[in-house]
Amino acid sequence: MSKIETITDVQPGVLKLRASENPVQTEATYQYQHLLPTFNNTQYPPLQPFEHQEPGLRALSHENPRSFLANATISDLSPGFGSEVRGVNLVTLDDNARDQLALEVARRGVLVFRDQEAFLNSDPEFWKTWGTHFGRLHIHPTSGHPEGHPEFHLVYKDADATLNHYREDSISTVSWHSDISYELQPPGLTTFFLLSQPDSGGDTLFTSQILALKKLSPQIIEFLRTLTALHSGVEQAQHARDGLYGGTLRRQPVEHVHPIVRRHPATGEEALYVNRGFTRKIIGLKREESDLLLNFLFEHIDRSADIQARVRWLPNTVVLWDNRITAHTAILDFIDTKERRHGLRITPQAERPIPAKDGLSL
Secondary structure, eight states: OOOOOOOOOOOTTSSOOOOOOOSSOOOTTOTTGGGSOBOOOOOOOOOOOOOOOOHHHHHTTSSSTTGGGTTOEEEESSSSSOEEEESOOGGGOOHHHHHHHHHHHHHHSEEEEOOOHHHHTSOHHHHHHHHHTTSEEOOOSSSOBOTTOTTEEEEEEOSSOBOSSOOTTSSOOOOOBOTTTTSSSOBOEEEEEEEEOOSSOOOEEEEEHHHHHHTSOHHHHHHHTTOEEEEEOHHHHHHHHTTGGGSOOOSOOOEEEEESEEEOTTTOOEEEOOOTTTEEEETTSOHHHHHHHHHHHHHHHHHOGGGEEEEOOOTTOEEEEETTTEEEEEOOTTGGGTOOEEEEEEOEEOOOOEESSTTOOO
């Protein structure tokens, strides 16, 4: 198991923020009221680089890297991307099985595990131990978290409170992104589950950035492999300063440059690594050139329904995806029903993105 620990050093007084009231009211009758989002002005220092140990690499040395699926029923969400799994109890997986899980997620992009009541009803310390196996746990700079557990990122929407992704000034709530790609070491394997979901709607769409890249012509791919792009958390931080998403900013925003085409450390697969959410400019190109190319890539990601998978959130579902090779968006089609959608994300960081092109300067 990884020995990497969560950074929790507090740095007081870095930013002077107004105290924000908790926009979500606690409910004594709600089973998961102890996991409702809270906000405070605790400040954290800048994240420091760390050496990531890729669990999927360890699984490659196993005699059968898929043995954890021996008794499972698997149905693919699409031929080349995503699978649904029944018959695996995630809480019983040992370290070797978790390594195999990481490799399988890297190969399929996203895995949907059904009937995971034991996982959802585990305590926060179990979830931290689970996440730490896959990397250093990330503390989100702006989102709500359960009281006393800043390592968990929460999404929340009910009849009265909206804390994630809902844009009233847009004709669509679709927002394709790869989580916190602005960090120097963005996430790898990510775990997410809904504690409460609407009767219908509230699905999540995933897309394969490996397949998105392969759809392009060889000449374009070769050009993209020579490029890097700026990923920025500044806009997200400004939303927090403006009082959105709970109005909390725990860490100064950062920007980092990543390759536009990255290589996965376990599979060696190359993937497109840009997203509307956080990719802002291609380094070395003039603004008009950068905007033209990025918008082409964003539109390609948006429109490629033949490389996407849609996950319906049945109760007790746990979804794992690899942020290095996928993008995703929530579908907020349940707004008028005023139902609750309450989710928890465990977000281990991974390596600094590896350029697909050897020797590319970052």
